[in-house]
Amino acid sequence: MKGVTLLAMLLALLFLIGVTFITAGIIIYMYQISEIGGKKEITLTVHGINLPTLYQNVINLVLETNYTDENINIKFSELFTIASLQKVNCSNENNKIKINNKEITCEEIGKKLLNEINNWIKSKYILTWESPGGAIIIAENNPSQIFMKYKIYNVKYVFIPNIDYKLILYVIEPG
Amino acid sequence: MKGAILQVSSIIFMIVATITIFILISQTASEEKNIILRNDYAYSARNDFEIAKNSIIALSKVDSTKIKNLNLFYEGNDENKITITTEKCENNKCNILISVYQPIIQLNLTQRITLNI
Numbered sequence: 194m195k196g197v198t199l200l201a202m203l204l205a206l207l208f209l210i211g212v213t214f215i216t217a218g219i220i221i222y223m224y225q226i227s228e229i230g231g232k233k234e235i236t237l238t239v240h241g242i243n244l245p246t247l248y249q250n251v252i253n254l255v256l257e258t259n260y261t262d263e264n265i266n267i268k269f270s271e272l273f274t275i276a277s278l279q280k281v282n283c284s285n286e287n288n289k290i291k292i293n294n295k296e297i298t299c300e301e302i303g304k305k306l307l308n309e310i311n312n313w314i315k316s317k318y319i320l321t322w323e324s325p326g327g328a329i330i331i332a333e334n335n336p337s338q339i340f341m342k343y344k345i346y347n348v349k350y351v352f353i354p355n356i357d358y359k360l361i362l363y364v365i366e367p368g
Numbered sequence: 369m370k371g372a373i374l375q376v377s378s379i380i381f382m383i384v385a386t387i388t389i390f391i392l393i394s395q396t397a398s399e400e401k402n403i404i405l406r407n408d409y410a411y412s413a414r415n416d417f418e419i420a421k422n423s424i425i426a427l428s429k430v431d432s433t434k435i436k437n438l439n440l441f442y443e444g445n446d447e448n449k450i451t452i453t454t455e456k457c458e459n460n461k462c463n464i465l466i467s468v469y470q471p472i473i474q475l476n477l478t479q480r481i482t483l484n485i
Contacts, residue, residue, distance in 0.1 A: 349445060354427065
């Protein structure tokens, strides 16, 4: 066997090994193989794509739950609609929303809302109340996890008819 | 020398085969991405539609007179364009048209809701 032939064979072998590794890497990256009850399932996973539709659902669900205390029982969506009609900007935690001759502070609403959102979101999040007077954080959780890489999703809930008043939920996830 | 030609031809063949495999895999992935993206944008439009609907229902509970003359346009999530118009109010009922247009996938969702005033 001549030297050139041997070199070509060696190159071909190295090339084959390289191709095998790269292909295997791609297949492992793209396909998730899981065994459930002896049944093997292969799913194609595409990385790096998803819109925050889940958090739209969360904010929608949370605002359909009720704010309750000894005097008031009202849906959060109705409560914030009243706040938008009264043009409350929540720039101060002690700013108040008047409901049936009772008053609720932005801080009280924030605390109750935090409990509701915590049922759905485990990642770090911040909920802000936006108004022409500026934005203010009305609820946030403080999980201990720190991500090297992260993504921030934001979804908004706009109040009608004063569309300048809205809630924006920012969720921080590992990226 | 024949052996060398055979080996070089094999390498060329393998390069072509590898490129073909890469193209096929990336095509599958991009098709899958498009399906996922289209689905996500459709869900986003649907969710924004629900948010608008809930917001109008909340307004009707709080101050039903405010729904008589709605004519709003605003941008929701993921570039969704939302239009809310009160069409007519009679016999203590108002017909409200909600439209959500998602420009990226050119999806248009429209629904009329009737609310008591």
